[in-house]
Amino acid sequence: MLRIAVSGVVAAGLSGLLALGTAAPAGAWAGPEADVAYHGRVALAGAQLRIWLVPENDGPSALANATLRVRLSVDLADRQELPVGCARAGLREVVCETGPMALHGRGRHIGMALGLRERVSEVVVRVDTWWNGGATDRDSADDEHVVLALDTGDAYAF
Known part of the structure; x- marks a missing residue:
C-alpha cells in the first residue's frame, strides 16, 4: 500500500x-517490497484445532516483522493458551507476529492448539496477513489460504 x-x-x-x-x-x-507466504497444516480432533505454520519472505526486501491472522468458522473456547507473540483478536480470530524475515528467509515457526467452544464436524481455517510491516506485496495470493479441516485428526496442508 x-x-x-x-x-x-x-x-x-x-x-x-x-x-x-x-x-x-x-x-x-x-516502503519496502516483500513477498510474504505461509505454509503449514491444520488438524481438527474433537474440540481442538492444531495449527502449525511457517511464514516465509521471498523478497526482494527483508522484513523486521509482520502479523498473520488466523480466522475460524466457529467460536474459540473462552480460555486459550497461546504461544508467545500471539493474541486473541475476537471470538474466532488469533493474530501472531512472524518475527524478522530475511530476504528469502523464514519467520518463527508458529504452533497453536486452539480449543473450540464446542465439538464440530468441520472447521474452515483462513490464514492471511493482518499487517505486513509496511511492505508492498504484489503477490498476496500466496499469503491467503482457506483450509477445510474435518474432525478426523488428519493434517491438512497448505
Missing part, C-alpha cells in the same frame, strides 16, 4: 498508483 505524507499525517490509499506505472507524487513513500 502506498502511503503519502500530508502535513505530517499519513494518508493510506492509492494502493495501485505505483503498480500502474504512474509516477509517485512528491513526498510519496512506498
Whole structure:
C-alpha cells in the first residue's frame, strides 16, 4: 500500500498508483517490497484445532516483522493458551507476529492448539496477513489460504 505524507499525517490509499506505472507524487513513500507466504497444516480432533505454520519472505526486501491472522468458522473456547507473540483478536480470530524475515528467509515457526467452544464436524481455517510491516506485496495470493479441516485428526496442508 502506498502511503503519502500530508502535513505530517499519513494518508493510506492509492494502493495501485505505483503498480500502474504512474509516477509517485512528491513526498510519496512506498516502503519496502516483500513477498510474504505461509505454509503449514491444520488438524481438527474433537474440540481442538492444531495449527502449525511457517511464514516465509521471498523478497526482494527483508522484513523486521509482520502479523498473520488466523480466522475460524466457529467460536474459540473462552480460555486459550497461546504461544508467545500471539493474541486473541475476537471470538474466532488469533493474530501472531512472524518475527524478522530475511530476504528469502523464514519467520518463527508458529504452533497453536486452539480449543473450540464446542465439538464440530468441520472447521474452515483462513490464514492471511493482518499487517505486513509496511511492505508492498504484489503477490498476496500466496499469503491467503482457506483450509477445510474435518474432525478426523488428519493434517491438512497448505
